[in-house]
Amino acid sequence: MQHPDKPLILDGSDLRIEDILAIAQGQSVRLDSNPQFRQRIEAGNQFLEQLLAEDGVIYGVTTGYGDSCTRAVPSEDLALLPQQLYTFHGCGLGQVLSPSMARAVVAVRLVSLCRGYSGVSMELLERLVWLLNEDLMPVIPEEGSVGASGDLTPLSYLAAVLCGERDIYVAGERRPTAEVYAERGIQPYQLKPKEGLALMNGTAVMTALATFAWQRADYLSRLAARITALTVYAIDGNPYHFDPQLFAAKPHPGQNLCAARIRADLHAPVAPRNSPRLQDRYSTRCAPHVIGVVEDALPWWRQFLENEINSANDNPLIDIEAGRVMHGGHFYGGHVAFTMDSMKQACANIADLLDRQLAQLVDTRFNHGLPSNLSGAEPARAALNHGYKAVQIGASAWTAEALKLTMPASVFSRSTECHNQDKVSMGTIAARDALRVLTLCEQVTAATLHAACQGVELRSQLPDSPEVPEQLAAFVAEFRQQFPRLGEDRALEAELRQLCQQILDRHWRLYDAE
Structure with a gap:
């Protein structure tokens, strides 16, 4: 560029x-x-x-x-x-x-x-x-x-x-x-x-929309790794699930990259010992396996989209050297459709992952000593305050909608135009669907991020808690410059909307050293 x-x-x-x-x-x-x-x-x-x-x-x-x-x-x-x-x-x-x-x-x-x-x-x-x-x-x-x-x-x-x-x-x-x-x-x-x-x-419309979707998917993957690290610390999770030797045994590059990001955020040792709690739930333990699908798909999604950007895709085409008109079907948007259909499925899985992390954070059966619903209210006010209870309900709704929209568009070809266009790509519908799914994913991400930062602070205040890793502490400190800690309950809509916009704007620089 x-x-x-x-x-x-x-x-x-x-x-x-x-x-x-x-x-x-x-x-x-x-x-x-x-x-x-x-x-x-x-x-x-x-x-x-x-x-x-x-x-x-x-x-x-x-x-x-x-x-x-x-x-x-x-x-x-x-x-x-x-x-x-x-x-x-x-x-x-x-x-x-x-x-x-x-x-x-x-x-x-x-x-x-x-x-x-x-x-x-x-x-x-x-x-x-x-x-x-x-x-x-x-x-x-x-x-x-x-x-x-x-x-x-x-x-x-x-x-x-x-x-x-x-x-x-x-x-x-x-x-x-x-x-x-x-x-x-x-x-x-x-x-x-x-x-x-x-x-x-x-194919200019579907391809143009797909470029926005690609950029958003790339940032969603990075932010999901950071949120996973925040969640692992907040619930006193096992950082050894991200051990490099463990991931060397299953060498998907994107999956390994995601594990390395989480490992660096947690300052997890390279040669770990077993944690007293051997295995965490899948939504943290398997986070690299979920997020890593997007990381491994991003290069071939890029290849498909950039080939489409840099192609002549109208009909007919002109062969100047041979002096002939070539009639064909390069207007067919199958590669864009397939990219968008696969992207919305992979990204909706990240939303589902983060929704499950949020469910762990708010539940005293699984968050290992944090207050119910991550409420920051004083004990005397605990009965009146409900923390992130409604936020978790909202995240569940957004996740369900994102998952519902993962039905591939490309398989719904219609015969149109007097059966001349009797097999069509549905690429533009797939791209629009992908953007809607990404919007819902970003809403789930905003909710889980807000709660995870609260969880990190609450964990750090408990006796015998490990020090917050430097990178996570810096991130939470930056977050707090705009979004105050949730003490007494307050309506969070405006903050969540602001967070969604910041995610869309790629506000936080993440893993730039790679």
Whole structure:
């Protein structure tokens, strides 16, 4: 990823998830001035123009779309065809994507078009760059895509905005595109023959959403390891469950990494002795085995998503060197769908793990001497105060909902569009599901983190308790700068919402030395 103060140069070469997320957060972009890059883009567009002049037949350029591909479009109507495409697809419903998500969508589509296989003009690429750099983002409804032929309906909102229609975000405010263009003296863009199809017939929405999900899953894994260490100390647990020799016997790299993180947080000895309590419950003892699934999956999730980001995924594609049009199905979002379906299952398991840790923390049968529900009230007020009792109920509800939503979307293919699209990926639905599951996971994480910090402090005040390990003590001290200890009961909604936002913002730097 390039320096954030400099534009990110787009030249058709590979980008990483972090690059897309940087653009989503406001990173400016610029097309490479290298003549070879520009000539490659223009060559594809010129090849299409030549075919049109020779009365060539090109799907979606001289024919109708989808099942209508056998219907030839009269030459006098060819210029209207791209407009018709985005117009009849203007039927999205549901909530709309946030401005940052819309930026990621535009970025992913732009990166794909820069590969040089889509037959678009440099003028279109420059207009997409202009949208990003002026921060004029299309208002895109979430619902209406089956994930093949790509994200047609949501991406129609990008095509329409380029042409001066529908709505855009301006400084976070939703406004009619035509009105904003008029104020700025901007002429709506006129799509060239294949440019409507090139913009809409791809996987940009599902892939853009998936980049956010990947980043959140990565941080969830790290924070879950820290919370596990806090919980182990709070319940006077056995730190020897994370012994390196033990984990060397089952060498999943992510699982071992998670164990090493917890071990470092607890300052557990490298060559441990058996604890008087030989085995803790699974939600702490097996935490690396649960969290480690996400750690081991993150690299291949990245591979799937970055391959999709850096692919030409519309149809048809242009082979400039051979001078031919290639018809295929690269708009199919199966890899994104599979990534998102597996991610929501693995992350929901972390929520379930942390929910079980919270249940141990609040229960005097399992927390080894801590007050009931981690109440910090004085003994004389114990009957009136209930500590984290309702928080644990809430965490259980959020966990149950997350687990319920792990049903894979990709297996619910539907036959659509007169059975032309008779096998579809459901990738965008899977990505939206994954983001919802991650939101619920973060709510469970916020609840368990709040309680675990309370548990650490309560444990440290008990006679003969070991000193709080340095890294955990520093973390709790930082936590307490914003979130006071729970003494008398208080409503915790505002604090939990703030915690969820901080988790979303990756507020705490975790395990940076790795």
